[in-house]
Amino acid sequence: MAKKEQTEKPEKKRRARGEGTVLQRADGRWVARVPLGDGKRKEEYYDTKQEAERAKRRMLNERDAGNLAVGKDQTFGEYLLYWIGVHGPTVLLQTHSMYLSYINFRLIPGLGHVKMKKLTVEMFQTLYQSWEEELSPNTIRLIHTLAKKALNDAVVWKKLSYNPVAHAKLPKSRRAKVHVFTDQELDRLLEHAAKSRLYVLFVMALFLGMREGELLGLKWSDIDFKEGVLQIQNKIYYTKHPLLEKMVFIEGLPKTVAGQRSVFLPSDIIDMLRDHLEEQKKIQEKKPDWNGSGLVFCSNTGGFMTDANIRYHFSRLLKEASIEHTKFHALRHNASMILRRLGIDSVVRKEMLGHSSISMTDDVYGHATRKMHRDAATQMENLFKKENE
Structure with missing residues (x-):
């Protein structure tokens, strides 16, 4: 009787150490998990496996760049610097420069030390009120829009469950007095x-x-x-380059279409x-x-x-x-x-x-x-x- 030929089973590919996992929970939701070292790990939860896989890749990139922290440990300042690094290349150079200025000279000195999970609407309200003597209402509104946009992304990325700045009350906008020539x-x-x-x-x-x-x-x-x-059809901006950190001329399109x-x-x-x-x-x-x-x-x-x-x-x-x-x-x-x-x-x-x-x-x-x-x-x-x- 011929001996039955033995076939080798292909070895199951092992996951590299530290590359993270995507698992389905008992309730049907998917969890993206990335190790941070020292026994810590970062987890985010999603409805589909595809969303969790994307989140895992993003968190790995953040971790390798040194920007990923456990949710309760990441400060608002750390998050803002990470956010502008991701968001900056998607906007005009002069807008990127303006965002960096507001982040470095207004938001980080004001609330940069606060843990993301500890941010409250009252903190932003107090910060805005402290600026009213030196900044115009329109400038405060611009900074608020920036903070709101950044924290909206934090909600999407599962770093926060809600946006704490969304309901902050803003100073009334007032029209600047313009000199009309006689x-x-x-x-x-x-x-x-x-x-x-x-x-x-x-x-x-x-x-x-x-x-x-x-x-x-x-x-x-x-x-x-x-x-x-x-x-x-052209407009010149003289602004600080966010990467070169020096003043440069930028030739771009007019303000609107x-x-x-x-x-x-x-x-x-x-x-x-x-x-x-x-x-x-x-x-x-x-x-x-x-x-x-x-x-x-x-x-x-x-x-x-x-x-x-x-x-x-x-x-x-x-x-x-x-x-x-x-x-x-x-x-x-x-x-x-x-x-x-x-x-x-x-x-x-x-x-x-x-x-x-x-x-x-x-x-x-x-x-x-x-x-x-x-x-x-x-x-x-x-x-x-x-x-x-």
């Missing part, structure tokens, strides 16, 4: 601006409502002199731009180290200008024109007011200013001057006279 101030402003090398920049901010970054990113190739049309727009130029501004181009060419001929970036408004060597440079020149201009100090952005608000006084249709004003809605154009940028109020009173007087005739 006709006399406008005359003085333009008279003194004409002596500045940034004259055209100030005029375009005041009459076209262009943002600071849009002016800094403007290139000669964006201007069609023949058709008299300007394409606004509506910010990418075409603007028809008045003939006076076209002539000013032509003169500005000729002056720039003369300077370029004398500068062997000229950058050649094609920027309309540039440094003495053709490179990018900083926003601080513009603000310095604008501050000097206000002083020379005997006008109270105000932000450069006030020129954009005044542009909206000037267009409104000229009777420009609200849809056209919205598109010229690059707003996403008419309500933004009218509510936020819809300032009224004393002259407009006086004209309204005169119109009512004329109406009463007609009624009494």
